[in-house]
Amino acid sequence: MIKLRGIAKSFGKQEVLKGIDLTVEKGEVVAILGPSGSGKTTLLRCINYLEKPNAGEISIDDFSVNCRKPAKKDIHLLRRKTAMVFQQYNLFRHKTALENVMEGLVVVKKLPKEEARRIGAELLEKVGLADKLDAYPSQLSGGQQQRVGIARALALNPEVILFDEPTSALDPELVGEVLAVIRKIAREGITMIIVTHEMGFAQDVANHIVFMEGGLVVEEGPPKVIFQAPKEERTRQFLARYTSDSAYSI
Amino acid sequence: MQLDLSFIWTAFVGLLPAVPTTIRITVVSVLSGFAIGTFIALCRMYRIPVLHRAAAAYVTVIRGTPMLTHLLLIYVGLPLIVDGLAERFGWAFRSVQIPMIGFAYISFSITAGAYFSEIIRSGLQSVNKGQLEAAHAIGMTTPQALRRIVFPQAFAAALPNLSNSVIGMLHGSTLAFTVSVVDIFAQAEIVATTNWKFFEAYLAAALLFWGLTILIERLTALLEKKVTRYNRGGVA
Numbered sequence: 001m002i003k004l005r006g007i008a009k010s011f012g013k014q015e016v017l018k019g020i021d022l023t024v025e026k027g028e029v030v031a032i033l034g035p036s037g038s039g040k041t042t043l044l045r046c047i048n049y050l051e052k053p054n055a056g057e058i059s060i061d062d063f064s065v066n067c068r069k070p071a072k073k074d075i076h077l078l079r080r081k082t083a084m085v086f087q088q089y090n091l092f093r094h095k096t097a098l099e100n101v102m103e104g105l106v107v108v109k110k111l112p113k114e115e116a117r118r119i120g121a122e123l124l125e126k127v128g129l130a131d132k133l134d135a136y137p138s139q140l141s142g143g144q145q146q147r148v149g150i151a152r153a154l155a156l157n158p159e160v161i162l163f164d165e166p167t168s169a170l171d172p173e174l175v176g177e178v179l180a181v182i183r184k185i186a187r188e189g190i191t192m193i194i195v196t197h198e199m200g201f202a203q204d205v206a207n208h209i210v211f212m213e214g215g216l217v218v219e220e221g222p223p224k225v226i227f228q229a230p231k232e233e234r235t236r237q238f239l240a241r242y243t244s245d246s247a248y249s250i
Numbered sequence: 251m252q253l254d255l256s257f258i259w260t261a262f263v264g265l266l267p268a269v270p271t272t273i274r275i276t277v278v279s280v281l282s283g284f285a286i287g288t289f290i291a292l293c294r295m296y297r298i299p300v301l302h303r304a305a306a307a308y309v310t311v312i313r314g315t316p317m318l319t320h321l322l323l324i325y326v327g328l329p330l331i332v333d334g335l336a337e338r339f340g341w342a343f344r345s346v347q348i349p350m351i352g353f354a355y356i357s358f359s360i361t362a363g364a365y366f367s368e369i370i371r372s373g374l375q376s377v378n379k380g381q382l383e384a385a386h387a388i389g390m391t392t393p394q395a396l397r398r399i400v401f402p403q404a405f406a407a408a409l410p411n412l413s414n415s416v417i418g419m420l421h422g423s424t425l426a427f428t429v430s431v432v433d434i435f436a437q438a439e440i441v442a443t444t445n446w447k448f449f450e451a452y453l454a455a456a457l458l459f460w461g462l463t464i465l466i467e468r469l470t471a472l473l474e475k476k477v478t479r480y481n482r483g484g485v486a
Contacts, residue, residue: 104388
């Protein structure tokens with residue numbers, strides 16, 4: 001179980017997160033929605049300390065980090081318990097698809113190379129890239145790169161995978177293949193927190209929706225409630241455009 | 251004046267014994283310059299307290315003064331410091347025991363460090379910030395991430411400029427003759443004055459340096475092919 005308590009973050013005078021509380025149960029898929037600038041990506045990046053929160057507490061099961069005075073060791077441990085899929089994929093450009101997946105296994109988890117290779121090949125097959133093991137990121141399409149990114153995250157066997165707008169940099173034809181992979185791993189019961197603008201996908205794959213605006217959680221609940229009967233006027237407004245577009249499907 | 255073509259060859263052969271000295275000075279100054287430059291670049295990029303200011307001062311002072319002055323200042327100043335310290339702490343070591351080539355090693359390393367630091371800094375900065383973030387996200391420590399993810403890409407990006415500077419250090423190494431190190435150029439002087447054939451001897455030295463430069467160019471091209479293999483994709 002992942003618990004965020006009072007996460008606050010400012011960039012200079014700009015208060016981006018104003019004390020966020022969030023609980024994610026094991027195996028849950030949480031989608032964070034909200035307009036641009038609402039702080040959803042910053043929140044996600046705080047969870048693995050790519051952004052340093054100014055205050056609050058992050059706990060995963062019985063391990064917790066006090067954001068006011070985090071130990072270096074704790075930040076490292078937090079990162080080892082989480083994995084992230086980036087909007088811009090951020091694959092290691094000088095490593096092949098297989099090496100990208102193996103890197104964390106060999107360097108962080110200290111697995112023998114042979115075993116890492118076996119796991120890497122398995123995972124790449126799972127995301128449909130069995131024939132691209134030796135391709136460099138520059139030889140792959142955006143959708144393929146993002147699927148390698150997902151395999152790289154899966155390899156670490158993390159407590160939670162954080163998805164930061166995983167399809168925002170893709171052209172519409174490639175969005176489907178990436179969402180299909182995320183959907184597939186969601187079904188396996190891996191805990192995920194997804195920041196996305198794909199409303200249809202969020203509604204369909206998430207068990208829990210969080211709607212954010214202005215650095216605060218405006219409303220949260222099961223997708224049925226949020227999409228069909230939101231309590232807050234702002235949520236209704238934001239979702240209006242998407243709910244009317246019921247033709248959306250993948 | 252008559253150009254004695256055959257003497258160019260004679261001089262060329264006469265210069266060969268000095269080639270190892272030139273190569274040694276170049277290799278030592280390039281390698282230690284690379285180490286110093288990396289350290290300086292990291293101090294500046296991570297704005298390490300106090301050190302980053304010292305690093306910035308080092309770069310502007312060294313780049314702001316000719317390589318020859320570094321050599322002469324070290325040549326004159328280092329013995330003063332060494333002997334002063336030796337006297338104070340009762341060491342048996344005296345500055346006369348420093349070989350002449352040692353002054354060239356030290357001063358050219360200092361010179362190279364300043365130039366290399368800027369090349370390395372540009373290389374490091376050309377690596378997308380997302381690479382470091384991705385490395386952190388999979389649980390790597392910053393040193394691991396720098397070594398395994400950032401440095402290899404920064405090196406690939408900096409290689410053309412680095413090779414430029416290596417060539418610069420090769421040519422700059424000729425200044426070592428001012429502290430009585432017999433490198434290729436000093437040897438050319440010797441060959442020229444003993445035979446009274448300056449033009450031929452200098453031409454032979456020029457040819458030899460050109461040859462060494464071509465060698466560096468070839469080696470860099472091979473290295474570049476190897477370290478930028480990942481960039482030759484169809485996309486991006």
